Amino acid sequence: MDSLNSTIRRTQSLNYSAAIPPNPQASLSGYFERQASFWPVRRWLVLKGSTLEYHHSRKADPHWSVDLRECEVAAGRRARELVIKRPNHKPLSLLAPSLSDLKLWFTELKRVSDNITQFYHIAAQVSHIDDWPIFLGYDKATDDQVGIITQPKATLPDHML
Numbered sequence: 001m002d003s004l005n006s007t008i009r010r011t012q013s014l015n016y017s018a019a020i021p022p023n024p025q026a027s028l029s030g031y032f033e034r035q036a037s038f039w040p041v042r043r044w045l046v047l048k049g050s051t052l053e054y055h056h057s058r059k060a061d062p063h064w065s066v067d068l069r070e071c072e073v074a075a076g077r078r079a080r081e082l083v084i085k086r087p088n089h090k091p092l093s094l095l096a097p098s099l100s101d102l103k104l105w106f107t108e109l110k111r112v113s114d115n116i117t118q119f120y121h122i123a124a125q126v127s128h129i130d131d132w133p134i135f136l137g138y139d140k141a142t143d144d145q146v147g148i149i150t151q152p153k154a155t156l157p158d159h160m161l
Contacts, residue, residue, distance in 0.1 A: 028108045032094035050112040073109050
């Protein structure tokens with residue numbers, strides 16, 4: 001890996017939300033439950049393109065919004081649980097009304113996520129960090145050599161499929 005370090009251009013973490021146009025066709029909305037205190041509360045989620053909005057009620061203005069291309073989305077430990085890990089925030093755990101709703105949301109979240117192959121030619125795997133492989137790649141625009149660390153996207157555990 002040391003010889004590779006000298007040939008790979010070191011860059012800041014890429015901000016894909018600035019480079020990849022949002023998907024205007026993606027649209028989904030619905031209620032999820034959030035354990036805010038002792039009692040669960042219903043929250044309205046709206047997916048517009050690659051932006052997820054979190055509302056306190058269906059008619060309320062968004063409490064916050066986030067570009068999903070900058071987040072990690074995963075299934076939680078509980079049935080119907082969706083976990084959204086936003087940059088610089090604690091993970092947000094939400095429960096879908098049904099397993100079929102959870103599957104629908106995961107399908108949409110995967111569809112709007114970015115695709116690194118739009119920007120890079122990916123060559124051979126050269127190393128790994130924990131379970132994340134590191135690939136040698138080439139920037140399509142500049143033909144510069146880069147190192148690419150990949151991590152898994154949102155997936156449902158087998159018992160939820």
